[in-house]
Amino acid sequence: MTDISSVLLLFAPYFLIFVLILSFISAYFFSKRTVKPLLRMNDVANKMARLDFSENLPVNSTDEIGQLSQHLNEMAQELEGTLIDLQRVNVQLEAEIAKERAQEETRKQFITAVSHELKSPIASVMGQLEAMIHRVGPYSDRDTYLKRSYETMEQMSALVQDMLEISRVDSADFETSKTTFDLSTFITDCLQQEQWHPEAANRRMVNRITPDIHIHANQKLVEKAISNVIHNAFQYSQNDDTIAITLTTTTDGWHFSIYNDTPKIPDEELAKLFDAFYRLEKSGNKTTGGSGIGLFITATFLEKSKLAYAFENQDHGVLFRIWESKSTKSTH
Secondary structure, three states, X not given: OHHHHHHHHHHHHHHHHHHHHHHHHHHHHHHHHHHHHHHHHHHHHHHHHOOOOOXXXXXXXXXXXXXXXXXXXXXXXXXXXXXXXXXXXXXXXXXXXXXXXXXXXXXXXXXXXXXXXXXHHHHHHHHHHHHHHOOOHHHHOHHHHHHHHHHHHHHHHHHHHHHHHHHHHOOOOOOOOOEEEEHHHXXXXXXXXXXXXXXXXXXXXXXXXXXXXXXXXXXXHHHHHHHHHHHHHHHOOOOOOEEEEEEEEOOOOEEEEEEEEOOOOOHHHHOOOOOOOOOOOOOOOHHHHOOOOHHHHHHHXXXXXXXXXXXXXOOOEEEEEEEOOOOOOOOO
């Protein structure tokens, strides 16, 4: 026993060194297999916390560490997909907010313009009526000035009706119910009504209306928009001027255009023609320059109907086009 004890004591340092070396080797392999993957998981998790999902963890085993790596990879993919969806929704939301702000600004400008348009004729009629009441100067001829006042009130009534129609169509709960109707017949009837007017009798008409073209759309909006365009063509042309109307079918639907002889419109003015109360005729005369709301109504109704439209200068006049296509977009 004494000899064995001596031998053990003699070899004890060597055993201790062997155990330490074995421990270091075991610790190295353990850290390489366990601790190093955990450290890498920590790095990837930190990147994920900074919304960086560019790195994936390698899955080299089926044990708990391998399963944890797989779960982290799946979580990163889910988070990345969710983040992309959130960014897409955020872009859409920003676009909607910008659109809403633009619409609100347009409404404010529209209300301001309406107030200005109504203020002048109201003041004019009130002045005429007051002068007639007191029989001031020429206003003692009541029959003449009552007729003028009535005509002014008619214009105001038509303007108010147009504004109410725009307000109704532009409301959020407005539904564009569609029906199938004969567009060819409507345009033909509309042209006949315009030609019956004495001032339009000498227009040179070019009729290229294809018969029996039936379309599926909101009939009231489309007819109002087209009738406005046709009326403008007659109003802003003179005797012996040419008015050419075309209605045809296309591969995507249908195409309507109306051309009339008139001086070219400056390019910088074309984009403003669809603004409310904008007039090329700067004097403010409603007889020669209109109310400036017709094309605004036309654009509003066409956009609600999801129809494309364009106003273009031609060699000797202007051309207004309306068409239906699979990717409808206005080009005014």
